[in-house]
Amino acid sequence: MAGLIIHEWIERHGGSENVVDEMAAVFPDADIHCLWSNAPDRFAGHTVSESWIARTPLRKSKAAALPFMPATWARTDVSAADFVLISSHAFAHHAGGRQPADGPQRFVYVHTPARYLWAPELDVRGGNLAARALAPALRRVDRKRAQDGATFAANSDYIRQRMERSWGVEAEVIHPPVRVEYLQSVPSWADRLSAEDAYLFSTLPSEYILGASRFVDYKRLDVAIRAGELAGLPVVLAGAGPQHAELQALADAATVPVIITTRPSDELLFALYQAASLLVFAAVEDFGIMPVEAMALGTPVLVVSEGGASESVLSLEGGIVLDTLNDDQLRRGANSARELDMTRAQAAAAGQFGTARFRQEVLAWTSRLLGDS
Template identity: 30%
Template structure:
């Protein structure tokens, strides 16, 4: 029996956690063809170069690659233009739009969902509130149609996997579907230990929901040095509000970023994330995390004073309760008052629970669970690790 296998990913435009997941899925399924809405050379992981990759019609629309999020009204049609009829097994890495690809009636579709699209569901009103009047009007008209298409596509998925328990609940709310949890992979081979400095670190895209501004405000108020690794549309505004204690590093090469992790006093993390790999990357370098206590952070950080804080399971960070500079500043002072409770070895051991080999083993089991006959087309975990590094 010959089996046709496909890996489907929402887009390959920048390299982040979603692209790492897609890379790992492709490594587990080395004969799979790849499909996506849009792609750019810099967004394609090195191990996927040379693989058969099919883009949707959006690839040829001027401006769609760099501004793909602005083409939300075309997502349903773009996804359906990806013709996967004839494929027996489809494994998708999806943040919402691409699950609507055209599959044959007998295809098995395992969907690893990073999150239902927030701007269509629980974040709909807050996203609308940030838009200008014209954009808001267009969004209000087109979003319900895209939402209906997304919900309909979700009903055709054979099985959902979520990257966190937080996202599993959001899948249940948005799609009325259950999802098992498989945490995404962390690149522990990049981890290193260094003597930490005095500066706190914020890392990630400079976009509004990351709440970098409140981290700047808290550190400036306390007179604590803050180093910011990343770039994005919020950068100009953040630079205007920053004081002498804040240093902007820009978008760093990978090795330089991991050096920043290892030398930070602690990582500050103020976003309401579905999962969030940055806190685990910092912990893999032995550094504690001061995080907003909601969402994925509750699954990636073992908080001081929280359940599980014992001699056997020492904390790897602590949480602040409100997404405000006041709450974060209080948490920083609380951290400094008990800093000797946070051991690099404990943080590294906790991060190791999310290592890439664990993800690969879990996903291989899930793939063969929905389609046992795919065994001959599935790489071993060891072979997949050699592919992705």
């Protein structure tokens, strides 16, 4: 069958791109289409095409391109495909417009309905003047296109519920692929470090609380520092971003040592997971890859109940879920999480969240309508 995989835009790094990697592995003969690609060599063996936006300066600014995205996707011709598999976190689910009776079956894997439209309180882009002005019209179009006849899957139950509220559509849940098998293939990531990373790693305290993500406000890395102070443990922050100076000021004022590691390599991040006493992940995420990675390597996590991260923690019993982040709950949660036996979580992580599991579930989801042909 001639399949077409569609994704918003393609970057060299990104969780949604990792999903498309696995979709391409499930359907190795499928073509791939996107608005633009900044990683032209990412999908070797697949024909990758781009929209007209790729030939304009709009490709350099998602905000500037946003008003053109819905119509561009709706006018995308998908008629030559036997089926279309769409990875959507903005407007890619509009691809092909209204579903004709004799058109290809469309499967849409949803990372989230566009947050700046449907959950602006969680996305700073939703607060700017242009976004507020365009939002009512875009929401009407977005909901209408979502009801044009596609079959949906959500990356978490949290997103499934957002889809039902926003679009009025039902979806099954297929959690995104997490590189559990790869992470667990190395007994000690500390032994894989470069000389420079090995030296940095050797200077870290023997026990510490880890906070890892982009240094932006909604990731709430300040909570990791506060958890360290309440638990009386040093804190390591790993990542990079515009909030670096603010986090450095908090680190300098903290009552426990706080070490900031900028732009860690993958190997160093994995070694930090393995050595940490606890990963504090206070962001409200659609799913949350990092908590699963930490649990797969035997490190308990502390997350908030809102968002998708709590689903993996509760499923694997690999951490503590907090409803509030007041000092008492944070102290109790951090201490309780550090006492957990992570044996079960490590053993179950691949089966529930690994890449092989994702491929199997995507194939089963699409095969129910496509059959074995």
